[in-house]
Amino acid sequence: MGIEKATTLLDDLLHNAGGCAVIDGGLATQLEKHGAVFNDPLWSAVCLINDPDLIKKVHLEYLEAGADILVTSSYQATIPGFISKGLSVEEGELLLEKSVKLAIEARDSFWDSVKCIPGHNYNRALVAASIGSYGAYLADGSEYSGHYGPDVNVDKLKDFHRRRLRILVDASPDLLAFETIPNKLEAQACVELLEEENVQIPSWICFSSVDGENAPSGESFEKCLYAINKSDKVNAVGINCTPPHFIEALITKFKELTNKHIVVYPNSGEVWDGRFKKWLPSNCFGDDKFESFTSRWRKLGATFIGGCCRTTPSTIRAVSKVLKESSH
Ligand SMILES: C[S+](C)CC[C@H](N)C(=O)O
Ligand SMILES: N[C@@H](CCS)C(=O)O
């Protein structure tokens, strides 16, 4: 598929969804609700090894809730991560491929079951292959600090991302979702990689933010978006896994900084403690708040809205209700 055809897929979804598509919610969160335990450097990616059927079940739950886009289980799935669990390179590559296959199978079976129902409210969902940041792989909380240390340069980040990107692209997802990027260097590495590998699948690049104004590294989004804005390989930019009360101001800022589509899928407002690997309850927002936020975010110009960690299918049901009602 060429980039034009692939981009059309995205535009068609936005058109069918009335201008704003629903992204799913926290995959890891919902896996945990079903009993999965992620006390592991691979975090949710252990489920690819231990319980792939559960991943498919959760994808189906999000589709049922109204998600137009499924984000795959590859956020913290990496070849070096799988190798450190004793798997071979080939086994690791198969698991990455499997993350895309599971989402495609869930999408196809869900769509087959609803497409003939008269008056149904669903769109045929797209599958976005998750590409978590280098900080996610480090599993030390640095996707929320952006501090990768002095030895990490753009080439090292490209080396880290290249093989996984290639495998995910070859598994034919509809989209690539770079998630929780915490600094300018990694955004630049992602863009250079998309160009160097001549990737023909549309993508979004999403940053985290811990102050509601800048990337976690402290760099301004103006700087972070510099390389992205110059590339036609990136279709959308935005924010994920960031407290919801920061999103309004960030959409306004991004609207000034880019002409690309704006993606927002915040977490519940809880804060990740990277040292003790747990979520700390802080300013936590429920589904009713997501409902009112969603209409504001939509009005401000976000074209992809969903949830990240600690949000669940019921959050996505609320988001979908608002967006589907406002599109009639
Ligand atoms: C999105 S965070 C909660 C994922 C887990 C983190 N990278 C860790 O492994 O500590
Ligand atoms: N999409 C990820 C979280 C990103 S912070 C997941 O839930 O697996």
Ligand SMILES: [Zn+2]
């Ligand atoms: Zn998250």
